[in-house]
Amino acid sequence: MFDANELWKKRLGAHLKETGRYMRLIFNDHLAFALLFFIAAFAYFYQQWLENLPENFPVAWIMGIVLGLLVTHSQVRTLLQEADTVFLLPAEHKMGSYFRKAFWYSFFTQLYSLALGYAALSPLYLTAYSDRGGEWLIYLAVILIILKVWNLLLGWWLLKERDVQYRWMDTILRAVLNILIVCFFIQGDAILYVSMMTIILTGYFLLLYQVYRKKQGVAWDLLIEKEEASMQAFYRLANMFTDVPHLKKKAKKRHSLVRMLIQPVPFEQRETFTYLYRITFVRSSDYLGMYVRLLLIAAFFIFWIPIIWFKLVFALLFIYLSGFQLITLWNHHKTIDWLDLYPIPKEVRKRSLQQFLRFVMLIKTFILGFLMLWAASWQEMILFWALGGLFTLIFVNTYVKSRLERKRTI
Template structure:
């Protein structure tokens, strides 16, 4: 069983590595550096400008909510697969050792994540909220202990039916941790005390109710959900074969669909009826428009608009290859050049459509008509660079 875990883990890590290579492509790293830089700069400015506020007031509760959300970052990864329900059932009695291995793996990974986030929050606690070191240590300790317990809860839920009930679950993973965190913020040591009691009660619960059976369907469903959200994330950067969305008719949108030429006809329908590409485009367009609305500094707006526009354009590139595995794409007596041209034009239209929203948002935010015009020009130049030289390079690189 331990061997099985090891091979599964190796395969999983290999898969992560494979997709991370796509996520961390050279262009995204540059964008990421910008974003991180901007974040760090803004954060330090914020820390300096806000200064000490002794009246915690409602911030306290915001912190509790924030930490609670953070607490649920990173799930219990069992790496179980659909077929396991058939193939591993005969060895169910040995599954506990597998699941424990999985538990400890999740613990190490998620504690690392928690710690990293807490370190980022540390200056905020210290400088802005004026927490004492003891208080911070208590919060960190409670947070980390709670994380291990929430994972433990998932492990126990695999074998104890009552823990799979929603009410019980909400109490154990949301309510009690919320109380522990609140207490840790107000009276550090009391938070720790309650957390220890929580741990003991889970322990007792395990002693009393533990069975050697395993809720296969529950575990597999959980794992599939976890993998799906992971794939969704990777899908922002590259094609993930496990994510296939079915087309929806959306008849009410028929009026915007072009009737020709042939590949514009096809790609436009793909965009409108399948959310595979258009969902992201819409999301980034809306997000970009909203963010630009709140930024009054034109330089910053420019950089953000360029990044958003780039992300949208770059995301759309794989759409061109979507029908590569449909034999008719190769059989039609249409040259590849023609198809590429039709795709480029459609992509250009999509980008210009988005740009108009961005520019209007800037116009509203800065109230400068010149900013508006300048934004249109700058984005227009980027569109051209994306659709002509960059897409050409992309096509060459991806055969």
């Protein structure tokens, strides 16, 4: 006898066990220390910045954009698997309770990220609108929760739509409406506009309900595709810290960047892995994006933090994070057997990875040094180059070397 509630319990338990195992590896001692330092320093400078908040700072628009986008991102996690298109299809008419539980699970998990954004922006709101009472924040929280439920329902109904462009247009429309509702409410003197945006969103909600309630059945292939994409995104994050056998690796061409990086590499046997690590870094969907994101975040803190020593510390922290997460290049091709056929000693491969990590960390040091020149002075730029170069050499020649020698943990 098929029991949808029992199926959901099994799927949820397996999902939490799988993600929990990788979360423990992600939040290891190194990252936990870096995050603790980052949060403490960010809170301190955030408070200092709020004390000198510019009079014309667009608080309403900043909060509207951040919270509106968090509300708009509303994907229902179904925890479906590829084989379900065969084995669960005959029981589709009994899956109602399963999908209802999936909806509320998605709501509460996404409410956590929304609550973090809300908590982070609340001090900004209280500083800019100190003349208002705390009840405005309560009203804002209620509005965000209602918008979140609406967006999850709209996103769920839209999964019956096969046209990708239409789904993108829906997402953009909902994002604009959510941002405007939050922004106009925060401004306080635009209640009329809030009411107008709410009426439009409600009308759009009812229109989609009338359209998609007539479409019977569940788009199993689309639900499974979305679920697999979500899990692969999580696996890509976890792969930065440990080997993930479930990860499906995708390569992107990026011919110009590949040519730029491999052109200086000599055509010699001992440079085989140097060539491989460089094209993997560029063509993989993980490493280059992570490297650029950390660079942009580091640049933000260099210009935002007023104290020069904290600028240096934060910049070094992001150089460390880049090097630490790129160590997983060692395992990127682990499942490809022909790498073991290369007549190249293991020590040459280790040395190639160390050289590549040294290269990318020094490049980031060089770029952040120039940003330090704009944010401070040429003395700080020279100082950062010296500190960044010294830190890179110590990190690669001690920590990375010891990690590569412990083959069991790599």
